[in-house]
Amino acid sequence: MSQTVTPGTVDMKRSSGTTIDIQDLSIEYQTGSKTIRALEPISMQIKAGEFVSVVGPSGCGKSTLLKAVAGLIRPSSGSVQVGGSTVTKPHSDLGIVFQNPLLMDWRTIISNVLLQAEMRDIPKEEAVAKAKALLAQVGLGGFENHRPHELSGGMQQRVGICRALLHEPPLIIMDEPFGALDALTREQMCYDLQSLWIERRPTVLFITHSIAEATLLSDRVIVLSGRPGRILAEFQLNRERPRRFDDEDDPEVDRVSREIRRLLAVKNSA
Template identity: 50%
Template sequence: MVALKVQPAGGAYGAPISASDSTKSAMIRIAGLEKRFKTRSGETVNALTNVNLDIHENEFISVVGPSGCGKTTLLRILAGLESRSSGAIQCDGAEITGPRPDVGVVFQQATLLPWNTVLANVLLPAHLRNDKSEATVKRAEGLLAFMGLKDFAQKYPFELSGGMQQRVAICRALMREPRILLMDEPFGALDAMTREAMNMELMRVWSEERKTVIFITHSIPEAVLLGDRVVVMSPRPGRISEIIDVDVGRPRSLQTMATPRFGELCDHIRTIFGAQSVTATSL
């Protein structure tokens, strides 16, 4: 049996978190979070139940769970785009009540405006604030260069591959220099090779721009490769089953995925899903 540093799902408001975390105070604190939806037919859907999680500054948190377990709902609540039914959700000690300027969001679809150039798409958040300064254009161009898209600034989204479009969406999310980056299955629609390349890009962005990242995925290897910790969610009603410390050193590369420890951590998560009867089709 493999020794794993597993944190029971209690977090600061339940069972103790790991020793390395207990010395730092949380940047984002989720406590007793519940979300219920009323469907149009009048039924109540329990999307999230008693979610407790402390997230530290500059941490990379992966969230993995089966379809419909409330991952997007959790991210939308964190982004201030969705209300909660009960519980507390705080950033720097203040309740999250709406979208914040220091939070960037990347969704599964790049959601670029087809009639705008790549550069204009990246500049959109600035233009919405009426910021048309030279410095802002320079930042957008710098981000595009950083993401290997320097020569594509004047192209239109349809002229780009799916991976490139998603890189543009990441540039757009980084425009306001967010401290927190929320990503909802951002590479889910990409082919396997592009996805691996994007994982490497994201690790580079994270190591150079040092952000707090909450990254939702249904890929177990992707969650382990990227995360400092992996939050494993259970099927509906969405709860945290386990929080796993990824005790694999950085920098990580695709070769990391061939190491025994990486395999053990992935197997452990698969075992959790196996115990919950999560089939491959529901991941």
């Protein structure tokens, strides 16, 4: 288990983040003779360097939204712009973290992180220095030459996050990255991610089922309805950072958490 890291432990250039502008986005899937509407027309704007979480019931279109921002699926209508450019195909100026870290078991930990450098022709000496610094920051210093199967699930997910950050992307998209972890490991992973974000300030679009994770990490939480997903509410969280889970008695956190639960309970019982 890594220790919580304070900001400023690694001397790396900060990412300035990028903007996301989603206008009247709707997405439909065709399955046989059926048309499934995953997302109703939704619009949202995310500022450069903002950490935004999206919560909602299973099947509400959270992952579909993320894929549209990454350019992995095309809108049925509406548009997605990242950094002022319309997304029409998969784009590479971002980092992606999934629930499964998707590590290559035949590669060492550091070579898994360095996969980004190989794909992007980053000079090896520079990439190795960044990879070692990132691994140290999440408590994996000394594990560089281990194989993925020698690490716990939480440690493997830290490797996946380091890989996503290696090229210092202005945008990180994360699809329930801690969903498969036990409660204590999830808590530590949230602290690790918070420290990394404070250090670099990329824009983060974070998909989660956990209200506690969303209120800890986010500048803003967006709540989606059941399928077809539509925006039910947005909540701004103005607390100072770093934050801790034992701040849950904070009036702002309590109010937002209660309101999100109320919205989702009403919609799920309908």
